[in-house]
Amino acid sequence: xxxxxxxxxxxxxxxxxxxxxxxxxxxxxxxxxxxxxxxxxxxxxxxxxxxxxxxxxxxxxxxxxxxxxxxxxxxxxxxxxxxxxxxxxxxxxxxxxxxxxxxxxxxxxxxxxxxxxxxxxxxxxxxxxxxxxxxxxxxxxxxxxxxxxxxxxxx
Amino acid sequence: xxxxxxxxxxxxxxxxxxxxxxxxxxxxxxxxxxxxxxxxxxxxxxxxxxxxxxxxxxxxxxxxxxxxxxxxxxxxxxxxxxx
Numbered sequence: 411x412x413x414x415x416x417x418x419x420x421x422x423x424x425x426x427x428x429x430x431x432x433x434x435x436x437x438x439x440x441x442x443x444x445x446x447x448x449x450x451x452x453x454x455x456x457x458x459x460x461x462x463x464x465x466x467x468x469x470x471x472x473x474x475x476x477x478x479x480x481x482x483x484x485x486x487x488x489x490x491x492x493x494x495x496x497x498x499x500x501x502x503x504x505x506x507x508x509x510x511x512x513x514x515x516x517x518x519x520x521x522x523x524x525x526x527x528x529x530x531x532x533x534x535x536x537x538x539x540x541x542x543x544x545x546x547x548x549x550x551x552x553x554x555x556x557x558x559x560x561x562x563x564x565x
Numbered sequence: 566x567x568x569x570x571x572x573x574x575x576x577x578x579x580x581x582x583x584x585x586x587x588x589x590x591x592x593x594x595x596x597x598x599x600x601x602x603x604x605x606x607x608x609x610x611x612x613x614x615x616x617x618x619x620x621x622x623x624x625x626x627x628x629x630x631x632x633x634x635x636x637x638x639x640x641x642x643x644x645x646x647x648x
Binding site (some may be wrong): 448506531549 | 569571572573621624625626640642643644645646647648
C-alpha cells in the first residue's frame with residue numbers, strides 16, 4: 411500500500427489518538443507507530459512563561475516540512491507520516507507539534523521521527539516569542555553563533 | 566521582487582513585506598542585505614549582525630552568496646525556533 415503523508419499547520423489543537431487512527435485506519439500492514447509531541451513548558455531556564463506565540467512563513471513552512479517528509483520517506487521504509495505544527499498563541503501544557511511515523515517495524519519509525527524533529531527544529535521557518543511577567547521576547551535559537559550561518563543549505 | 570521579513574527582523578524594519586527594485590550591481594543575498602542596510606536606520610538595526618540573518622529564495626533556504634537574479638520572493642529572518 412502507498413504511504414500516507416499528512417502535513418498541517420494550524421492554530422487549533424490536535425488529538426493524538428485521532429491522528430494515529432487516521433494514519434493506521436483500515437490498514438493491516440503497519441506494525442509500528444512512533445508519536446512525538448512537543449509541549450509548551452511553563453518555564454525556560456528558571457523564568458516563568460505565560461504563553462508562547464508562534465509565527466511562521468506561510469508557503470515555505472509547508473514546503474520545507476514537505477521536503478523533510480520526502481527525505482524521510484526515501485531513507486526509511488515508512489508506510490506513512492504525519493506532521494502537525496501549531497501557530498498562534500499557545501499556553502503552557504498545550505501541544506505545539508506532532509510527528510507520527512508508521513512502518514512495519516519499530517526501528518524505521520523511531521529513526522524517522524527523530525530525524526524529522528531534528529530537521530524541523532533547525533530548518534522549518536517558525537519562530538517562538540515568549541510572554542512572561544517581564545514582557546515579551548523572541549526565543550533565541552539554541553547553539554547558534556556566527557558559524558551557524560555556514561549551515562544554510564539549499565535542501 | 567517581493568521581500569518578506571519575519572520575527573524580529575520584521576519588527577525592527579517595521580513591515581512584513583515590500584516590493585523592491587535593487588540595481589543590477591546587487592547580485593547576491595549578501596549584496597541585497599548591504600543594499601537594504603543603506604535604506605535607513607530600521608534596516609541597519611535589523612541587519613546589524615548580517616551573519617545571524619537567514620535567507621530564503623522562493624521558499625528554499627539559501628546561502629549568503631546565492632544569486633538573486635530571477636527570484637520572485639526573497640525572505641529574511643532570524644535563526645528558526647520552531648518544533
